[in-house]
Amino acid sequence: MERGQISAWQFFVLIFGYLLGTSFFFRPGGLIAMAKQDAWIVPLWAGAAALIISLIWIKLANQYPGFTIVQICTIAAGKKIGGLIALLYIWYFVHLSALIIRNLGDFMKQTLMPRTPITVFHVMFLLVICYAVIKGIETIARATELLFLVVTLTFLFIFFIALSEWNWDRFQGMFRMNVWKTMKENRTLIGFPFMESIVCMMLFPYVRSRGKVSFILGVVVATLSLSLIVFFTIGVLGVTRASHDLYPMFVIVQEIHIGTFFEHLESTIALILLVSIFIKLSLTYHAAVLGLCQLFRLNDRSWTAISLILLIxxxxxxxNNVLENIAFIRGYYFEYMLLYGVIFPTLLLFLTWMKQIKGKQKVGPPS
Structure with a gap:
């Protein structure tokens, strides 16, 4: 079982890296295609909606200090119904891990290594993730701290070089969007990436102090950062090009040329994506392994982690291809996430209040 502890700063870095893990790379093109010059506004209201939803999670965590969402399910709803809900959460963590690793495989196969079987990327990366998860959350947090600095410096380097292609004329026609239609079409942004942070309810018990503040701060900073990235993409590529590119950030870096010295820098953005996916996948994989160990009372997580490589x-x-993945995200993902991000937490909170009304005391931390 997990015994590690992480600081509030490490938790903030994990939340920030988790939310931007794949969204900064895969989200801008679709947002710009739907909202045009106003696409940078969409992450702001989506992040605000996610903050409101996350208050339910924080309230639930406060009712059960020291317990993960899997443990809360069995305590609040009983062993049978609660165990079923906990198993559904574990399934979600596994499914989300599969979606994340598929994003990595699609990108590597389409842009860098088209002749390599996609399964090779999946298995090789999952082996690294599995090793990190076996080592525990402290190891993941320390690695994330180091990689966070590398990613930030690399991204700032790309940002300042690409500003030479900036053109304010590409924002002409701003503030003309149909607000309701745009919110409806882009509701999936609330699900991916913001409601995916329900995974972090598996980490609250391992944060030494100020975990809830770090969580909220991480969501706010990630929201502002995603909005800035979309704004930057519009200014550099323009609406037409950005909306027709599957990976607009990759295109921006690919076209950077400074004399004959700085050329073909697309490997830098690939490095950023690999590090970001490592952070995000580590947390989802860790949540799945920890959830299985807690639900079935397993003391050794090593074989559980190794077994999940084959399943994921x-x-x-x-x-079959990346287009089917995109269709699933746009058509069903928001409703899919409502079950785990809103319906189940609200149900657990309601059951908790009902128990308190009947005279049961607030649950204390596990011994």
Missing amino acids: SGLALGF
């Missing part, structure tokens, strides 16, 4: 790599092949 197999589930990652559920889509």
